[in-house]
Amino acid sequence: MFFRRRSISPAALSDEELLRRYRLHGDVADLGTVYDRHLTEVFAVCRRYLQPDEEAEDAVMQLFEQLVIKLRQHEVSNFLAWLHATARNHCLMILRAKQRAGPAAGGALVVHFPDAADVESAAHWHLLEIEDADSSLTEQRLQALEQALVELPLDQRRCLELFFLEKKCYRDIAEETGFDLKQVKSHLQNGKRNLKRYLESTAPPTATPNVRR
Known part of the structure; x- marks a missing residue:
């Protein structure tokens, strides 16, 4: 059988x-x-x-x-x-x-971050909020956003993903990554700062009006 x-x-x-x-x-x-x-x-x-x-x-x-x-x-x-x-x-x-x-309107990409001092109480914030008055995003800015996330050091990127995407608290992040609480806070603050700095550095220059004297 x-x-x-x-x-x-x-x-x-x-x-x-x-x-x-x-x-x-x-x-x-x-x-x-x-x-x-x-x-x-x-x-x-x-x-x-x-x-x-x-x-x-x-x-x-x-x-x-x-x-x-x-x-x-x-x-x-x-x-x-x-x-x-x-x-x-x-x-x-x-x-x-x-x-x-859509129309080539060239909308602006705006990234909002919680204040660094208030980061632990800001888990409900989106990591990245994309706003555009004309409901259009430029190819250049979308590429910059994607590249900025990739350019972050691995430790910073991982802490940001755990905190904002998986809604984990500092202690849970520390247990999952092996960092102590001070390192977790540092990676989060530095990661947001570096992300914002990268996006600002790659933003297209704003055209200044040509004023005739």
Whole structure:
């Protein structure tokens, strides 16, 4: 008599185990289980860039379709950080496409940060708020935003992602990264300062009117 071994339920497996099983067997249900676990966070990232909510919801579905291909081909070591970055980049691509399709108005990209002294109570702030009076963003400024995040030192970028995107407190960040509380606070403050400085340094010069004397 032969006994069939029961397959382990996806809910009982970790993200890493499900992703490994998905790469081996290609069962989309495994990937769907992982994605469902982080769906709220992915939607929150998309909402920071896309309005109204329907556009953010569309982006969340489009992103899953990309993951079906990407995660079958590539192994990801830090899935949650990779997922946040991939969602952000996908939204930036959507904004670029809108800019190309719309009028070349050349809107300005404005980045708002909490005050450094009030950083610990500012977890509800968006890491990056994009505002544009004409509802259009320039390709140059979108590229600068994406590049600025990449240019940050890894420790600063990781602390910013944990604090603003995953809404973790100082103590949780310290436990996850191995930094002490003083280092966490320093990385957050320096990361925001460097991000803002980079964006300001790459901003196109403002044209000054030619006044005839």
